[in-house]
């Protein structure tokens with residue numbers, strides 16, 4: 001822990017050298033433009049890969065960047081970010097080489113975390129045909145990472161918080177991104193249609209509404 005405190009002290013000194021009011025300004029409040037929902041993986045630091053500093057990005061991270069409708073932690077973050085902070089953009093960001101996604105694809109037991117990752121098995125089941133058509137194992141896992149992000153953006157769009165926000169004058173834009181740990185680049189998965197909807201499911205919902 002000694003290293004952590006030393007680093008912190010150096011960082012404070014550096015920030016104050018650049019702007020002596022740096023912390024006073026931050027203490028006045030936050031007005032972040034983005035909400036970032038990412039994986040807890042230590043190699044995917046939200047601020048660093050997006051070039052955002054303190055005050056610019058509200059962040060929620062969990063294993064395999066999941067949007068689970070019974071997760072009070074995520075829902076609270078989302079509600080506060082969208083309704084109180086009024087973020088303009090909500091990002092779900094996955095990453096290639098995600099251990100959580102790989103664990104969900106296999107049959108090995110890891111303990112409590114298996115219950116959390118159980119939701120990813122549904123993603124596999126939903127896209128069974130596509131997975132069966134990919135021969136290479138690494139390519140299959142990469143696609144699962146992408147499809148997991150797309151499904152989580154879908155889950156996000158179906159939360160009551162986002163549904164209500166969509167009725168307001170300035171609804172937040174939703175994005176599904178994937179981060180490539182080997183290269184450092186972010187890629188937009190175009191998880192939503194241009195008008196912000198996920199059309200491929202709408203026909204099913206409308207069928208059930210009659």
Ligand code: CO
Pocket residue numbers: 039040041063064065095097098099100101
């Ligand atoms: Co991960």
